[in-house]
Amino acid sequence: xxxxxxxxxxxxxxxxxxxxxxxxxxxxxxxxxxxxxxxxxxxxxxxxxxxxxxxxxxxxxxxxxxxxxxxxxxxxxxxxxxxxxxxxxxxxxxxxxxxxxxxxxxxxxxxxxxxxxxxxxxxxxxxxxxxxxxxxxxxxxxxxxxxxxxxxxxxxxxxxxxxxxxxxxxxxxxxxxxxxxxxxxxxxxxxxxxxxxxxxxxxxxxxxxxxxxxxxxxxxxxxxxxxxxxxxxxxxxxxxxxxxxxxxxxxxxxxxxxxxxxxxxxxxxxxxxxxxxxxxxxxxxxxxxxxxxxxxxxxxxxxxxxxxxxxxxxxxxxxxxxxxxxxxxxxxxxxxxxxxxx
Amino acid sequence: xxxxxxxxxxxxxxxxxxxxxxxxxxxxxxxxxxxxxxxxxxxxxxxxxxxxxxxxxxxxxxxxxxxxxxxxxxxxxxxxxxxxxxxxxxxxxxxxxxxxxxxxxxxxxxxxxxxxxxxxxxxxxxxxxxxxxxxxxxxxxxxxxxxxxxxxxxxxxxxxxxxxxxxxxxxxxxxxxxxxxxxxxxxxxxxxxxxxxxxxxxxxxxxxxxxxxxxxxxxxxxxxxxxxxxxxxxxxxxxxxxxxxxxxxxxxxxxxxxxxxxxxxxxxxxxxxxxxxxxxxxxxxxxxxxxxxxxxxxxxxxxxxxxxxxxxxxxxxxxxxxxxxxxxxxxxxxxxxxxxxxxxxxxxxxxxxxxxxxxxxxxxxxxxxxxxxxxxxxxxxxxxxxxxxxxxxxxxxxxxxxxxxxxxxxxxxxxxxxxxxxxxxxxxxxxxxxxxxxxxxxxxxxxxxxxxxxxxxxxxxxxxxxxxxxxxxxxxxxxxxxxxxxxxxxxxxxxxxxxxxxxxxxxxxxxxxxxxxxxxxxxxxxxxxxxxxxxxxxxxxxxxxxxxxxxxxxx
Numbered sequence: 001x002x003x004x005x006x007x008x009x010x011x012x013x014x015x016x017x018x019x020x021x022x023x024x025x026x027x028x029x030x031x032x033x034x035x036x037x038x039x040x041x042x043x044x045x046x047x048x049x050x051x052x053x054x055x056x057x058x059x060x061x062x063x064x065x066x067x068x069x070x071x072x073x074x075x076x077x078x079x080x081x082x083x084x085x086x087x088x089x090x091x092x093x094x095x096x097x098x099x100x101x102x103x104x105x106x107x108x109x110x111x112x113x114x115x116x117x118x119x120x121x122x123x124x125x126x127x128x129x130x131x132x133x134x135x136x137x138x139x140x141x142x143x144x145x146x147x148x149x150x151x152x153x154x155x156x157x158x159x160x161x162x163x164x165x166x167x168x169x170x171x172x173x174x175x176x177x178x179x180x181x182x183x184x185x186x187x188x189x190x191x192x193x194x195x196x197x198x199x200x201x202x203x204x205x206x207x208x209x210x211x212x213x214x215x216x217x218x219x220x221x222x223x224x225x226x227x228x229x230x231x232x233x234x235x236x237x238x239x240x241x242x243x244x245x246x247x248x249x250x251x252x253x254x255x256x257x258x259x260x261x262x263x264x265x266x267x268x269x270x271x272x273x274x275x276x277x278x279x280x281x282x283x284x285x286x287x288x289x290x291x292x293x294x295x296x297x298x299x300x301x302x303x304x305x306x307x308x309x310x311x312x313x314x315x316x317x318x319x320x321x322x323x324x325x326x327x328x329x330x331x332x333x334x335x336x337x338x339x340x341x342x
Numbered sequence: 343x344x345x346x347x348x349x350x351x352x353x354x355x356x357x358x359x360x361x362x363x364x365x366x367x368x369x370x371x372x373x374x375x376x377x378x379x380x381x382x383x384x385x386x387x388x389x390x391x392x393x394x395x396x397x398x399x400x401x402x403x404x405x406x407x408x409x410x411x412x413x414x415x416x417x418x419x420x421x422x423x424x425x426x427x428x429x430x431x432x433x434x435x436x437x438x439x440x441x442x443x444x445x446x447x448x449x450x451x452x453x454x455x456x457x458x459x460x461x462x463x464x465x466x467x468x469x470x471x472x473x474x475x476x477x478x479x480x481x482x483x484x485x486x487x488x489x490x491x492x493x494x495x496x497x498x499x500x501x502x503x504x505x506x507x508x509x510x511x512x513x514x515x516x517x518x519x520x521x522x523x524x525x526x527x528x529x530x531x532x533x534x535x536x537x538x539x540x541x542x543x544x545x546x547x548x549x550x551x552x553x554x555x556x557x558x559x560x561x562x563x564x565x566x567x568x569x570x571x572x573x574x575x576x577x578x579x580x581x582x583x584x585x586x587x588x589x590x591x592x593x594x595x596x597x598x599x600x601x602x603x604x605x606x607x608x609x610x611x612x613x614x615x616x617x618x619x620x621x622x623x624x625x626x627x628x629x630x631x632x633x634x635x636x637x638x639x640x641x642x643x644x645x646x647x648x649x650x651x652x653x654x655x656x657x658x659x660x661x662x663x664x665x666x667x668x669x670x671x672x673x674x675x676x677x678x679x680x681x682x683x684x685x686x687x688x689x690x691x692x693x694x695x696x697x698x699x700x701x702x703x704x705x706x707x708x709x710x711x712x713x714x715x716x717x718x719x720x721x722x723x724x725x726x727x728x729x730x731x732x733x734x735x736x737x738x739x740x741x742x743x744x745x746x747x748x749x750x751x752x753x754x755x756x757x758x759x760x761x762x763x764x765x766x767x768x769x770x771x772x773x774x775x776x777x778x779x780x781x782x783x784x785x786x787x788x789x790x791x792x793x794x795x796x797x798x799x800x801x802x803x804x805x806x807x808x809x810x811x812x813x814x815x816x817x818x819x820x821x822x823x824x825x826x827x828x829x830x831x832x833x834x835x836x837x838x839x840x841x842x843x844x845x846x847x848x849x850x851x852x853x854x855x856x857x858x859x860x861x862x863x864x865x866x867x868x869x870x871x872x873x874x875x876x877x878x879x880x881x882x883x884x885x886x887x888x889x890x891x892x893x894x895x896x897x
Contacts (some may be wrong), residue, residue, distance in 0.1 A: 213411045216411060
């Protein structure tokens with residue numbers, strides 16, 4: 001599979017780059033058609049007392065007098081080489097502003113994902129391996145419970161118990177591993193519910209398959225059956241779900257950051273929106289697009305490694321049933337469904 | 343009822359306790375539904391016993407009870423003694439060591455019985471581990487030896503393959519290999535060949551017989567095919583609705599079945615009754631034999647293929663699916679296309695129906711050429727030519743009622759007004775012997791045989807004169823199959839239909855067809871009158887196919 005896998009990976013990577021660029025253009029267009037523009041709002045604000053001449057100079061400096069298409073082209077060509085422009089509010093490079101807050105948010109999101117996965121796999125393991133009398137029913141009810149409690153409620157509860165009563169971490173200017181851990185727990189619990197749900201469904205489905213019975217007849221115990229046979233095929237939908245919940249993780253991270261008093265992308269976005277700091281907004285939205293694309297790229301790349309049946313060639317073969325003479329396909333019906341063709 | 347299978351002469355003196363497997367009063371229930379009731383039988387060391395029955399007879403449930411592989415909802419009661427220990431009451435901890443080591447299992451459907459996301463080798467290692475061999479290299483060698491022993495050509499490649507890269511026959515060999523590798527005392531084979539081609543079926547059964555002889559493994563064979571059971575088993579247990587109908591040594595049950603059901607089964611197996619439909623078919627021949635029509639049939643065959651060639655490009659390789667295939671079908675007769683998977687049968691049918699376009703050659707239906715190109719031409723062809731599909735469980739839309747299923751072709755072709763369509767739907771239903779009450783049912787509420795009759799009614803409603811039957815009975819039980827064949831023969835006699843009958847079941851072909859074309863890898867190996875070819879096959883491939891029809895020794 002190696003050569004074809006590399007070709008496949010290369011193709012996906014190329015697609016990912018194209019998607020990121022399109023997302024950037026899309027954001028740019030959306031922001032430029034939004035009502036209200038920063039020039040009018042800040043420069044023409046009588047309190048600031050700029051003269052028309054000064055305003056013209058500033059507008060020219062930022063290239064805002066150019067047509068939108070030219071602006072887009074300039075902005076895009078800078079973006080491609082990693083230059084995100086200068087913040088309108090603080091005059092600092094956007095790259096620096098973003099770099100200050102991104103690590104904290106990424107750490108939170110990544111820890112939350114880790115918490116979610118560990119929790120989900122633990123619950124799923126329990127549903128398959130614990131004897132029925134040890135509360136399998138309770139474990140199966142957990143995902144819906146997790147899903148029905150919003151992250152901010154869990155967050156407040158955790159703060160109440162672990163910050164205020166036990167004093168494990170501070171909520172004002174939080175630092176240290178505990179602060180990140182509990183924020184990640186609050187954020188990860190609803191995500192874990194979705195992962196656990198598909199995982200349990202997958203495991204239940206797989207354990208009913210004929211190959212599972214045959215493997216049991218080969219003397220495998222439940223634990224080995226779970227680890228060696230059931231887990232891998234059941235993890236396939238998990239990959240998809242994780243890729244889809246990344247958006248939720250990022251969105252949730254902004255809320256959780258506020259509750260836990262953390263400085264992160266959330267506070268940056270809040271400030272930029274209220275001051276119409278367009279270059280920063282553009283950068284943050286593009287960054288989100290990059291994260292999405294990267295995660296989906298990873299999911300695409302992992303899938304064939306988990307399931308050898310995934311076809312890597314560009315065009316899936318036309319019409320499934322074309323049995324050539326030496327193909328080891330079983331006899332198949334001529335059409336899947338009976339359709340009388342006029 | 344207990345079968346004490348006749349022990350081989352040499353062991354006759356051994357005490358009764360030498361029985362390897364003794365099943366007494368086995369009852370299996372799902373909730374209040376009993377699927378197996380009070381079944382008893384005994385299997386001695388080195389012997390073979392066949393459990394025979396149709397779908398729903400409980401035969402697979404019995405196998406799974408012995409192996410303790412029943413789903414959680416199933417509850418087994420009674421006594422299953424294996425090597426003197428009661429399997430049903432053993433704690434899991436004590437039963438698990440028996441799995442694989444003493445009790446081997448060969449499942450029914452090789453395609454779904456191996457984990458698709460793990461290599462064959464990784465799964466084979468699990469079986470090899472049961473031998474107690476600690477060294478992975480030695481285990482690997484053991485596995486490769488076993489693969490060679492079960493007739494897999496390139497054991498190394500098989501070891502590294504994933505299941506989807508191998509054919510059904512190869513996978514079944516792998517599964518048999520994995521089951522016998524730890525040298526179990528008993529092999530439970532649940533329909534080990536029903537998903538396979540006939541010649542492969544024969545080879546797999548031969549393999550099981552050999553392994554039984556070489557390794558002294560006892561065999562519990564679960565099958566719906568009386569002919570196979572008669573050929574391969576020392577004794578039989580015939581089941582219906584979970585109740586034993588008849589049991590005893592094969593020769594005895596076979597020569598003189600006492601129960602009505604066993605007699606019916608025996609009568610319905612094509613391999614055992616080559617002349618079953620002869621009388622019916624002769625009435626047809628008589629009606630078609632008046633001078634006028636005989637002349638007409640001489641003049642123009644209903645269907646003719648002349649030098650038809652078709653190739654596909656698969657993964658960059660060009661594969662010839664049909665190579666210079668010619669045959670002709672006379673009006674009112676049945677022509678069989680015979681061959682194994684990949685022989686080109688399906689391609690030939692697709693071309694005939696205009697679903698694909700031949701690369702070369704000519705296809706004539708009633709003297710008119712079939713082209714896949716023009717929609718109008720195809721419409722005309724399909725008025726004459728209708729297809730009945732292989733699997734009635736998947737070919738009917740489960741959300742439609744019978745009435746709509748049968749009426750749909752009339753709607754599509756815009757034939758008649760509403761009243762006339764209703765009349766024709768009822769006619770078609772009556773022709774296939776279905777009661778009008780079924781009109782309001784959905785496929786889910788019909789049996790397999792009824793579904794296939796609906797499919798035939800659907801084809802008949804357009805009053806075509808040719809029916810293409812693609813393995814029309816292979817998804818059905820023997821007795822249901824026999825009913826359906828009877829319907830087909832009767833319809834042919836009444837309506838003067840011409841059949842193109844695609845099948846891998848040579849015994850059925852012998853019962854049903856007038857002429858036959860044997861296909862192998864896209865080429866015509868042999869063709870002509872069925873009786874002549876079955877009596878004196880010229881090609882080695884035809885002989886091999888014919889040899890694969892089970893020949894019960896007990897008869």
